Amino acid sequence: MKKLLILSFILLVSVIATACGTSSNEQETTQGSEGTEESSEEQAPEIPVVEVTFESDPLPVEEETTIQATVTQGGEPVEDAEYVDFEIWNKQDGKDNSTTVESEHVGDGVYEITHSFEKAGTYEMFAHTQVGDLHTMPKKTVQVGEKMFMEDEPSETSDDEQGHGDGKFMVHLKDKQDFKAEGSSDLVTHINKMEQPFKEAMVRYEIVSDQLDKHEYIDAEETNPGEYTATFTFPTTGSYTVKVHYEKPDEEIHGHQEIEVKVQ
Incomplete structure (x- = not known):
């Protein structure tokens, strides 16, 4: 009888230990899975935000002026952008006659160029910005010199905005x-x-x-x-x-x- 009781007790302890181990493993697996999902979400980088600013409006003709792009990501300044290049063209001349100027990082997420515009008119520019694997290129329009009311401006929809569907x-x-x-x-x-x-x-x-x-x-x-x-x-x-x-x-x-x- 004693042997039977001892054997039963051993079997009971074994079952309880196995159940506890399984529960613990399931909990660890669940927590590990949740942690992986959270980690994956945390690792997804935010799209950089680029704000382009000018010294004045309108900008001067045939004088060097400073153009800046402030780059942030997740609300923090980006100090190590791979590049911030300004592609600039006169709207009347068209984008095929654009000029690209590489910027210099001056600190606090600010990248700047100095540029001289040869003639008055409406100018457009892309601030091509590469941060890690992410590229963004906000487009800005700026007036240089006094606007001529007889200026023959192209349609508001440029070649870079071709396509069907919502948005530009x-x-x-x-x-x-x-x-x-x-x-x-x-x-x-x-x-x-x-x-x-x-x-x-x-x-x-x-x-x-x-x-x-x-x-x-x-x-x-x-x-x-x-x-x-x-x-x-x-x-x-x-x-x-x-x-x-x-x-x-x-x-x-x-x-x-x-x-x-x-x-x-």
Whole structure:
């Protein structure tokens, strides 16, 4: 009888210990899973915020003036942006005649350039900003000199805002002046919608030129949020048109941007 009682007690202790171990493991697993989810959410970086400011309005003609971009992320100044480049063009002349100026970091998340405008008019600019894997390019308009009332201004919708669907799109082909013939070239385009990366889109490059027998099409891959990359070998030097097609059929978004490039 004693042996039977002892055996029963041992079995009971074993069952309780197993149950406790299982409960503890389940709790740890649950907590671990929750921790992973929280960690994943915490690791998602916020979109950088870029505020462009000018010394005056209107800006002077043929005088150096300072233009600043204050970059923050999560409310904190960004001191290590990969770059902040200002792409500037006269609205009448068109974006094909733009000038890009690299900024200098002066502290507290402020990046600045000095620039002299050769003539009066309405100017537009992108503040191309790269922070980690995230790219944003807010667009600003500024008056230089006195506005001429007879000035023939283009439509408010520029080439960079082509496309169907809600909101404005900005399309920027990176380093468009650095393509070389007979070598593999990276086509890197940033697409923003309402100054936010246009993510998870279908993007395709169409290459058109007299140097080609036919139009070439290359599917792009999203390498960073809103950044789409593909490679192409330009056969000869000359002028090419790169058409960036972007779409989200489920949202009825279809658009394209044509960009002229010079291949050396």
